[in-house]
Amino acid sequence: MPNSPRKLISFDWAIKKILRSKANFGILEGFLSELLFTNIQILEVLESESNQDLPDDKFNRVDIKVKDSEEKIYIIEVQFSRELDYLQRILYACSKVITEHLPKGVPYAEVSKVISVNILHFDLGKGDDYIYHGTTRFIGLHNQTELELSEEQKNLYAVKKIADLYPEYYLIELRNFNNVAKNTLDEWIYFLKNEQIEDNFTAKGLKEAKETLDVLKMTPQERLAYERHQEDLHYQASMYQSTYVLGKLEGKEEGKEEGIEIGIVIGEERGIAIGEERGMKKALLQTATKMKKMGMSHHDIAEIMGLTLEEIERLFDSDKNLL
Structure with a gap:
């Protein structure tokens, strides 16, 4: 073989x-x-x-x-x-x-x-x-x-x-x-x-x-740095998964509940949309918070997540309402 x-x-x-x-x-x-x-x-x-x-x-x-x-x-x-x-x-x-x-x-x-x-x-x-x-x-x-x-x-x-x-x-x-x-x-x-x-x-x-x-x-030092890089890629993949998939699902569930409460005024469809947006923001904040705990700067977090620095700053400012 x-x-x-x-x-x-x-x-x-x-x-x-x-x-x-x-x-x-x-x-x-x-x-x-x-x-x-x-x-x-x-x-x-x-x-x-x-x-x-x-x-x-x-x-x-x-x-x-x-x-x-x-x-x-x-x-x-x-x-x-x-x-x-x-x-x-x-x-x-x-x-x-x-x-x-x-x-x-x-x-x-x-x-x-x-x-x-x-x-x-x-x-x-x-x-x-x-x-x-x-x-x-x-x-x-x-x-x-x-x-x-x-x-x-x-x-x-x-x-x-x-x-x-x-x-x-x-x-x-x-x-x-x-x-x-x-x-x-x-x-x-x-x-x-x-x-x-x-x-x-x-x-x-x-x-x-x-x-x-x-x-x-590779030297032992080079291999260690490379392995850390590979681990980081797996981490990024899981963060994107939680941000863009799990966050959206969570938002739908929250949106349904909120939609029921305000459905008389603006309807269930609007409620789900609000919930999805809130759920996405919550997932984004959770991801950004994990990255911040890893020592990343707000600038690096913004680059990785495809957001502007201003959007990241606003996201952290809104943490009391989302988490």
Whole structure:
């Protein structure tokens, strides 16, 4: 019976701790080359707020400047996430990358092309595919024709179509992948989902990943930090479960009771809605309180839960009425 592939370091931890080193660029270059169907060369890791390496940082993302096979240079943001509040978050992240890396005083024609690559450990919306690609297009309301660049604009921007100017989004939903690798890109998806690389895989970068991301090669200190990271991910998952699922169920029950009491005035439907909202707030507060007891700052709690700092502050201010 053949031995099963060795368990490797998870890609989110690799992004955070390993793949920012120039010596390991080949791994990310391989993944991006397979995803974008062009040879990618990483020029540098960009310093930005998105790349801060804080002790309590739960987000695993890296912004990199790259060059493709046509010598075009642009920015790719790669992030590995288990967040539930996400579609608006990737829009915000892209906008932030653009503004952070646009020098003051330069014309808008110098705005960098950004590609957002998002590796997701949860179901984002409804769909049966595991890789989604989003671009910006302008379609006429009357004739349904697509707006195109003029020849002057093509020369100015050095692109062929309008979509090339705007951010592109890749959403990789690992849960939807059936573990059958039909091509080299699928081999990467298999690794991202299972943290294993089969001996017959040939995708770019996977050979380097297999060597570099071997858990057994970690020092005792590195392995301890990695195990804590894995435990924290399990904790986050349970917190989201209690916040978004159990909290809603609890809210429905409270809402039914309150709806009965005030049903004559505003009806049971309104009562259930009030109860659901109160139940969700209560669950959010319970989650935030646990995180605070773990030593997390209000800023980190807001980032993890997908809320603003002001919303977290208001949530803690309302604890007397909710708990």
